[in-house]
Amino acid sequence: MSTGKFPTTIVTNTPVTQTHQPFACARTKIPTRQAIALISEHGDPAAEIGKDAAGGQNVYVRQVGEALAKLGWQVDMFTRKSSPYDATIVQHTPHCRTIRLIAGPETYIPRDELFQYMPEFVDALQKFQQKEGTNYPLAHTNYWMSGWVGLELKRRQNIQLIHTYHSLGAVKYQSVSDIPAIAQTRLEVEKQLLEQAHSIVATSPQEKADLENLVSRIGSIDIIPCGTDVSTFRPISKADARKQLGIGAKEKVVLYVGRFDKRKGIETLVRATGELRSKLEQGAEIDPQNLKLLIVGGSDPQEADGAERRRIEEIVTELDLHANTEFVGMVGHDRLALYYTAADVCVIPSHYEPFGLVAIEAMACGTPVVASAVGGLKFTVISEETGLLVPPHDVSKFAHAIGRILTDEVWARKMRKQASTRVHQNFSWTGVAIQLSDLYRYLLAQSLVGSGLKPVASSPAALVSKLIAS
Structure with missing residues (x-):
């Protein structure tokens, strides 16, 4: 979605x-x-x-x-x-x-x-x-x-x-x-x-x-x-997108887009982010303070999906990830492409997706995807070419896959180009x-x-x- x-x-x-x-x-x-x-x-x-x-x-x-x-x-x-x-x-x-x-x-x-x-x-x-x-x-x-x-x-x-x-x-x-x-x-x-x-x-x-x-x-x-709307979701300047959103050039941005629902697997992503930060603290080329998880979507905490949002916020607190996590909330259609473009990787940890619109929106903007190997995501995401597919619920494998993309800029740049091309050719x-x-x-x-x-x-x-x- x-x-x-x-x-x-x-x-x-x-x-x-x-x-x-x-x-x-x-x-x-x-x-x-x-x-x-x-x-x-x-x-x-x-x-x-x-x-x-x-x-x-x-x-x-x-x-x-x-x-x-x-x-x-x-x-x-x-x-x-x-x-x-x-x-x-x-x-x-x-x-x-x-x-x-x-x-x-x-x-x-x-x-x-x-x-x-x-x-x-x-x-x-x-x-x-x-x-x-x-x-x-x-x-x-x-x-x-x-x-x-x-x-x-x-x-x-x-x-x-x-x-x-x-x-x-x-x-x-x-x-x-x-x-x-x-x-x-x-x-x-x-x-x-x-x-x-x-x-x-x-x-x-x-x-x-x-x-x-x-x-x-x-x-x-x-x-x-x-x-997807390929006139809206298309490659634009990453530097310009980050400037408009106030995101620093050195930040490594992990993006989630979707509503708050247990089946969307947000808990898996948050725990994977925590595990990845711990690995970075042990010594890596990325400063753990620059790791940023943006959660875009969902409604007000008092709305129907508020209980799941509050549960996710508690997990963020449990893992001491407040400094690394931002709950962006709902984003206008005209600005959503900025978030996709500004991100280094978009993560779709769903337990099941018949298709997965977020995957092709992100790829259309040239952003690699890490997604659960379920349903239609196995069709939209070509593993190792436009992103990576990992087993659902598997925190460690999600952490590893996200880390691979964040630490290999040359490979990530190649995936960005391939991801955008695939969507524009097949999914308008x-x-x-x-x-x-x-x-x-x-x-x-x-x-x-x-x-x-x-x-x-x-x-x-x-x-x-x-x-x-x-």
């Missing part, structure tokens, strides 16, 4: 119609635009990135939506309204908007408690369609609960359904000790999606393998990676949107000739009834 903010958008607290919306004229100039729905029930595309549950999924949906609009689609992105103070509709560009539907209380609700409100979400989406007179023959859903919404819409309206998991329960539950009550329902929905959606978009070969090995051998899977949002657009058009063409459709064995609504009854 990225912790930046998107550019200013036009918002309204009342439903925007063809008559009243600011871009109505621009929209009606191209009557041939096909409307499609991107559904992200908890990952609000218009949210402030890095706060509470806002992370990589929000970035993905927003960036894909805007890029698809540039390719000629009318893109409506549906999410759940989590605050009465949030605008009902946010118009990002003339042909791309976020629509917040009321489904349950208008307040933040943890993801594991949201599923019970998904029937309301479906009803609200259909009422919106009817009010606007808009037909969505295709929906691209994101995360398993949005996928459930898609399955229900497919049953009612026979839409073309494309799904991106963003996180796979069958993998996630292997790495956590506290399994939520919703786990079995999630696993059932994820299996239904693979077997019944018209296409699953996996963001890496590793995710496709996980789906086939852990979920089901039945299903159509296309590999289309995530992307425009390129991602072109692949998705081609997939959408293929599936819509299939629907017109009546091929490629898969029957829904049973109503996905039965899972809600099952959950309520249990």
Whole structure:
């Protein structure tokens, strides 16, 4: 996930119609635009990135939506309204908007408690369609609960359904000790999606393998990676970036970007930093006082992720790392590239990442990455060429890998160039949107000739009834 903010958008607290919306004229100039729905029930595309549950999924949906609009689609992105103070509709560009539907209380609700409100979400989406007179023959859903919404819409309206998991329960539950009550329902929905959606978009070969090995051998899977804004995340002068951020030229900067969540492995990074500092104190070419850990992202300590932030702060105190650590907090999108560029290494110690947007943002800026050898990170990071991959949770190996990059400037300089080249050649949002657009058009063409459709064995609504009854 990225912790930046998107550019200013036009918002309204009342439903925007063809008559009243600011871009109505621009929209009606191209009557041939096909409307499609991107559904992200908890990952609000218009949210402030890095706060509470806002992370990589929000970035993905927003960036894909805007890029698809540039390719000629009318893109409506549906999410759940989590605050009465949030605008009902946010118009990002003339042909791309976020629509917040009321489904349950208008307040933040943890993801594991949201599923019970998904029937309301479906009803609200259909009422919106009817009010606007808009037909969505295709929906691209994101995360398993949005996928459930898609399955229900497919049953009612026979839409073309494309799904991106963003996180796979069958993998996630292997790495956590506290399994939520919703786990079995999630696993059932994820299996239904693979077997019944018209296409699953996996963001890496590793995710496709996980789906086939852990979920089901039945299903159509296309590999289309995530992307990054290569116009924002690009190589710039490291000296200029440090000057703007007030970072000294001699400091060795280790960077973390992301929200506070145990699964992000921040504890591993903090302990690795402590171990590395101890080694430097024993004699090395780097002054241990110049070792700097910057933790960028997360929200206020009193917000939903505040408990994890406080836990990390306690570990910093335990290891006496206050002089070496700075909690930067949330950073605007326009300044995030400065932090990537100013850093000597960006560390992604996650226990699991289906893709890992931070990795390609950092590499796009020419910053080597040390990442856990899990999920999509094994696809985005080429070990020994654009960074290093190490086992998750392994404090000593993280410390060693970070130390290697910090102490070998010639090798690090070579990696910086290779990292930037890899991202700019393979991971632009425009390129991602072109692949998705081609997939959408293929599936819509299939629907017109009546091929490629898969029957829904049973109503996905039965899972809600099952959950309520249990």
